[in-house]
Amino acid sequence: MGFNCVRLTWATEMFTNKAYANLTVAQSLERWNLVAASFGMSLNNPDLMNKTLIETQKTVIDALGHENLMVILDNHVSFPIWCCDWNDGNGFFKDLHFHPVEWVQGLSTVAKLYKGNPTVVAISLRNELRGPRQNEFDWYQFMEEGATAVHLENVDVLVIVSGLSFETDLTFLRQRKLNFGVNVNNKLVYEAHWYAFADPPEKWIFSTNEFCAEITEWFMSQTGYVIYERSPTPIFLSEFGKDQNGASEAENRYFICVMALLADKDLEWALWAMQGSYYLREGQVEWEEPYGMYSFAWDKIRNSSILQLMELNQQMIQDPTSEYASYYAMYHPQTGRCVSVNKNNVTTSSCHRLQRWGFEYDENGSRITLVGTSGCLTVVADKAPVKVTGDCSSQKSTWKFVSKSKMHLAARDEKGMDLCLEWDSLNSTIVTNKCLCLGDDLGDLPWCSQNPQTQWFKLILTNKHY
Incomplete structure (x- = not known):
């Protein structure tokens, strides 16, 4: 499909809670009575069944590396549930399931585990910080702790930092920059998310010109502006996407607007998502992912036109090392x-x-x-x-x-x-x-x-x- 990187999510407790860390794939599938998934895994990946979840993650990463793909390890949640809800207890530091000490421990463990592994190029400290507890004071404190923990265990990986409000707000950095020290600052990347969930659909459908201009300006003022600061920092649009079945005309138009911005700024990005379905999601077995590149059965591409839409943006548009004229x-x-x-x-x-x-x-x-x-x-x-x-x-x-x-x-x-x-x-x-x-x-x-x-x-x- 032309991608060169996988943003692979993981839960803190997979590395800090023995109830998960020592669990095998077979035991995990059996725990949730996922009979069909267990049969398919036994048939197609029998070597994984008796491996622990951590060992399986390593096997997946090695397989991706074998195909010359990079991996960004994204700390998606602490307690392993579907993400993300405003009040799910996983949203912000000191929430019910989000203990800062345990979180730092998880980051350290993962960073150390993949030290020296060239496939893992970055660790994202946390996905979509949110909820009623979010505040800038704790954000600065714990992001600095998390970045330091990763760097102490693995000097080679980029450190990716998300903002507030589901990764849509980095405006507070205008008043105070993050300062991890020169060694970490030089490998710091900010990340942002951009979906059309909260947008009025009629705006996209009936005011496409104006709304694309307005929402692009909003994105750049909220997060994208960091690439234009006096000391610019890279930004990574680590999630965006749409229903690839084409069911939403508003999302179709939003997606074209995003494609234009990505090309114009030559931003790095990750599309949500690759998977066509889930073994289990929010209590439902065999849940289809309409945003997925793969079909429900993972046996074909859901919508091949998406690949054409992304063709230019899968290339390096501006090469800073190039000697050729623009x-x-x-x-x-x-x-x-x-x-x-x-x-x-x-x-x-x-x-x-x-x-x-x-x-x-x-x-x-x-x-x-x-x-x-x-x-x-x-x-x-x-x-x-x-x-x-x-x-x-x-x-x-x-x-x-x-x-x-x-x-x-x-x-x-x-x-x-x-x-x-x-x-x-x-x-x-x-x-x-x-x-x-x-x-x-x-x-x-x-x-x-x-x-x-x-x-x-x-x-x-x-x-x-x-």
Whole structure:
């Protein structure tokens, strides 16, 4: 599927409570009367049945390493239950199941266990801190204790730190930075989560341009801003995702918005989730995971179009060690494809090999040039394919961002009408058309019934070389 890393969750008590630490896989499945799962495990992975849960985790990690995959070990919960609820006792330090001393012990044990194992590249201190007890004072104290504990046992792993409110709030770092000392500071990564759960669905469906702009600004102001600080710190979007069955149009549009941001900022990320189903979840046997890459039976990919949507974002877009000059790729996030030129036809194709575009944005409008030529992108007519021509000084080749999403690129035709780039699904070419959902087409209605994402294009700065 093109992924290079697995964010593997673990519970503190698996390492601190002998009732779990000494449990074998067979005993664990038997405890919950998971007959079908036990049969399948015995058939397909018989060597695991008599291993302890910890030994099995090591076996899984070794198998991933054998396939050249990296592992991030994420301390997901303390008491092993489904995560995450506001009042589940696992949310914040000193909660019913979240004892700071035991938590530090678990981090130390795990860090030591995988010392020298190159597959394990990072340890995330805690997933989705939350609940009525959360406060900044305890956050600073215990995050420093946890990071120190990991570093003392394993100097090689990155230390990943989450904020408050289900990993959506790092704003307090503006007033006081974390300071672990230079050795740990140099391998510190913050993490954030971004789902559409709390968003009003009608915002995504009827105000797609505006809401994508608003929610992207919110994400960057709450967490993403750390990459722009005077002493910038990497940030890892360690969870996002959608119902891959396509049941939610709001989530479909949210997902495209996230894809655009990830490409624009070249952020690291992990998609929730890989698993297509669970042996047991919240008391229900054989629970399907609609957000999973795999189908219910794990025998095929649930929705292959997701792979195309993520194609560009699975690549390194900005290589800080590259000696090659930067250029722009033109990305269409709704399809996951990139704009290219083939015999003067402007079309979309795979993002594995990028067409080089030149672009110097000016509020009064800018040319989009084809690097290595004297040609630039030019409007021909309403509903007609856009072309690369030598006419680079007229209004037909002067492009502006005309929506709040900053993804509508428009130029004026000979009649003075603004026309936006648009993906033509019939033949995968790029045409120009009336700009969707910008306000002038709404009349007295406060919403837009059309999906403007066919007209979303993102100019992505890259130095990817072939």
